[in-house]
Amino acid sequence: MQRWTSQALAVPSRTSWQRADLEFEGVEHDGASFVTHVFLNNPDADEATPRTPEERYAGYLTVFAHGDCWGDVGHCDILEPVSAFDRRPPHPLIPFDATLEITEALAALPDDTGQMTVTVLAFNKNGDSEGVLRFKQLTLLTYA
Amino acid sequence: MTITARPAPNAAPARLKVRQNIDSLSAQDLSDFRRAVKQAVALNDKRGFEYFASWHGVPFGWCQHHDPLFLPWHRAYLYWLELALQSEVSGVTLPWWDWSKAAAIPAAYSSAQADGAENVLAKAPVNPFNATRKSGWPTETSRAPGEVPQTPGPPYQQEWANAMKATNYTDFSQRIWAIHDTLHVWVGGTFAQLDFAAFDPLFFAHHANVDRAWRIWQAAHPGANPPADILNESLQTDPALKVSQVLDVHQLGYEYAGTQSTVPGSA
Numbered sequence: 001m002q003r004w005t006s007q008a009l010a011v012p013s014r015t016s017w018q019r020a021d022l023e024f025e026g027v028e029h030d031g032a033s034f035v036t037h038v039f040l041n042n043p044d045a046d047e048a049t050p051r052t053p054e055e056r057y058a059g060y061l062t063v064f065a066h067g068d069c070w071g072d073v074g075h076c077d078i079l080e081p082v083s084a085f086d087r088r089p090p091h092p093l094i095p096f097d098a099t100l101e102i103t104e105a106l107a108a109l110p111d112d113t114g115q116m117t118v119t120v121l122a123f124n125k126n127g128d129s130e131g132v133l134r135f136k137q138l139t140l141l142t143y144a
Numbered sequence: 145m146t147i148t149a150r151p152a153p154n155a156a157p158a159r160l161k162v163r164q165n166i167d168s169l170s171a172q173d174l175s176d177f178r179r180a181v182k183q184a185v186a187l188n189d190k191r192g193f194e195y196f197a198s199w200h201g202v203p204f205g206w207c208q209h210h211d212p213l214f215l216p217w218h219r220a221y222l223y224w225l226e227l228a229l230q231s232e233v234s235g236v237t238l239p240w241w242d243w244s245k246a247a248a249i250p251a252a253y254s255s256a257q258a259d260g261a262e263n264v265l266a267k268a269p270v271n272p273f274n275a276t277r278k279s280g281w282p283t284e285t286s287r288a289p290g291e292v293p294q295t296p297g298p299p300y301q302q303e304w305a306n307a308m309k310a311t312n313y314t315d316f317s318q319r320i321w322a323i324h325d326t327l328h329v330w331v332g333g334t335f336a337q338l339d340f341a342a343f344d345p346l347f348f349a350h351h352a353n354v355d356r357a358w359r360i361w362q363a364a365h366p367g368a369n370p371p372a373d374i375l376n377e378s379l380q381t382d383p384a385l386k387v388s389q390v391l392d393v394h395q396l397g398y399e400y401a402g403t404q405s406t407v408p409g410s411a
Binding site for chain 2: 027029032033034035037047060061062063064065066067068070071089092096097098099121123124125
């Protein structure tokens with residue numbers, strides 16, 4: 001299991017939003033498929049932590065991934081278009097953005113929270129403790 | 145059930161094929177479907193199952209995931225495969241696995257034997273089309289439900305209901321692909337490997353249900369199309385289709401049992 005805890009994210013006042021999403025930007029999907037479980041303000045969460053509102057569990061994200069590079073050398077290198085006339089589809093391994101709706105979990109935090117951390121537990125079939133979830137940055141988006 | 149639609153504006157109405165829940169297929173329909181898959185698996189040219197399986201990951205890598213083309217691409221994919229199967233056995237359609245209600249892989253796909261022979265829906269060879277086999281490639285499909293025990297398993301009733309509440313295409317697409325990803329990972333084995341998953345006949349029952357979800361959502365949200373900037377995009381299949389060509393399942397000649405359907409009257 002890989003555990004990752006974010007730096008503090010600013011949380012706006014509860015009265016200012018109706019929906020909240022966590023956006024994991026630039027998620028890599030070239031390795032083994034994996035599942036993540038996400039907790040708010042619970043950096044000690046681990047595999048044994050109940051996935052309940054009391055533990056500030058926010059939900060799960062699963063990524064169906066490629067598993068390995070199955071082609072020749074260079075097959076999985078993400079290349080830029082070779083020219084302005086390059087109409088080939090984007091490379092299949094370009095990282096993507098994954099969204100987890102956390103409206104209920106965020107609303108359940110005390111209104112004076114002000115900021116929160118996000119702890120992600122990530123699991124794959126190999127039991128890896130690192131490199132399971134790889135992504136560029138995490139954003140909290142709220143919508144009025 | 146008979147449903148018709150006009151294949152072209154001035155054409156006579158034609159009968160649509162109806163895709164059914166795998167658990168509702170008659171013994172004859174299931175036997176016909178197995179026969180179609182078995183015959184297609186035996187073909188080593190562009191009519192064959194392995195050719196279509198090769199579109200998704202190894203070796204062609206044409207599939208679209210985690211973006212707005214996910215639903216249109218897979219709809220086109222199923223459309224072409226279904227036609228190939230109908231060329232083998234007239235009238236067969238791709239059944240769907242309703243993992244919003246069912247808690248396990250359907251027996252039709254999991255029993256080792258069927259019709260007095262090895263069940264072609266339970267396991268299939270992995271022979272990427274016109275490709276030289278490389279180290280590490282599996283030789284046949286496999287499943288290992290729950291191999292990542294922390295992955296929630298079906299039924300995904302709540303997740304399905306949440307997807308259906310989406311009020312725009314982007315939200316719906318994201319929510320349904322999230323369930324789709326979870327099911328792949330829960331099934332495990334080669335089914336959890338994007339590059340080999342489509343060699344398993346179960347893949348197409350899974351995706352028929354994804355496509356059915358889109359169809360049901362579309363019926364409830366008329367005109368809620370994918371973003372305008374992708375409607376003219378070509379979907380990489382053989383031959384290619386544009387996104388705009390796969391929005392209406394009636395124009396692709398099929399419908400799902402149990403969903404609302406409106407067809408032209410006699411006037």
